[in-house]
Amino acid sequence: MKIGLYFGSFNPIHIGHLVIANHMAEHSELNEIWFVVTPHNPFKKKSSLLDNYQRLEMVHLATESYDKLKPSDIEFNLPQPNYTVNTLAYLQEKHPKHEFALIMGEDNLNSFHKWKNYEVILENHHIYVYPRISENKAPVHLLNHEKIHAVNAPIMQISSTNIRNAIKNSKNVRPLLPQQVWKYLDDMNFYR
Numbered sequence: 001m002k003i004g005l006y007f008g009s010f011n012p013i014h015i016g017h018l019v020i021a022n023h024m025a026e027h028s029e030l031n032e033i034w035f036v037v038t039p040h041n042p043f044k045k046k047s048s049l050l051d052n053y054q055r056l057e058m059v060h061l062a063t064e065s066y067d068k069l070k071p072s073d074i075e076f077n078l079p080q081p082n083y084t085v086n087t088l089a090y091l092q093e094k095h096p097k098h099e100f101a102l103i104m105g106e107d108n109l110n111s112f113h114k115w116k117n118y119e120v121i122l123e124n125h126h127i128y129v130y131p132r133i134s135e136n137k138a139p140v141h142l143l144n145h146e147k148i149h150a151v152n153a154p155i156m157q158i159s160s161t162n163i164r165n166a167i168k169n170s171k172n173v174r175p176l177l178p179q180q181v182w183k184y185l186d187d188m189n190f191y192r
């Protein structure tokens with residue numbers, strides 16, 4: 001099977017993430033999309049992060065009615081911060097018959113050349129990149145790389161950071177989140 005790995009902090013998962021994952025599941029050769037919930041992105045501070053299992057629960061609630069979208073807690077027991085190259089090696093060993101590709105927004109491709117062993121990732125995996133509005137452009141050698149594929153997915157200007165800030169300021173964020181995720185967040189008083 002061809003699996004698209006959608007790595008993220010998902011703090012919280014929002015409809016921007018879901019629209020992209022569903023687009024990839026329906027309009028590419030990928031059979032399934034796995035949302036890999038990252039305990040600790042090497043480039044981000046951990047302080048504003050909800051607990052791993054609470055973020056995983058939100059991904060579970062968001063994806064449970066989609067056959068091709070699955071949550072993954074594979075990074076929970078791997079060393080932190082989580083370097084994607086290590087997770088990919090672990091996954092490939094665990095599932096030798098699957099072919100793993102990465103899904104990432106243009107914002108992540110801009111800094112991809114700073115990721116640990118990014119050349120090794122590119123040697124072994126295809127990367128599907130979808131458009132996001134960002135100030136920087138990715139380096140040309142990456143944009144033209146044979147393993148990097150641009151995907152014409154819709155652009156949604158939503159971010160988890162804006163959602164967290166809006167909740168803190170008592171704004172209504174309900175349309176930006178899958179309904180079950182909003183209810184869970186609200187019941188648990190998250191991000192207030």
Ligand SMILES: Nc1ncnc2c1ncn2[C@@H]1O[C@H](COP(=O)(O)OP(=O)(O)OP(=O)(O)O)[C@@H](O)[C@H]1O
Nearest residue numbers: 007008009010011016104105108156158159160161
């Ligand atoms: N609105 C969106 N549309 C498409 N992709 C998105 C969107 N928001 C985030 N992504 C992508 O989803 C992946 C996981 O993102 P992440 O969990 O960091 O969400 P985020 O909204 O960017 O979070 P934060 O604001 O906390 O940095 C990344 O590859 C990121 O580029």
Ligand SMILES: O=C(O)c1ccc[n+]([C@@H]2O[C@H](COP(=O)([O-])O)[C@@H](O)[C@H]2O)c1
Nearest residue numbers: 007008009038041043082083084115116
């Ligand atoms: O491997 C790296 O060096 C590396 C550097 C920065 C980010 N990543 C991963 O990229 C993913 C996207 O993270 P985020 O927080 O932007 O959703 C997440 O899984 C991070 O662990 C990985």
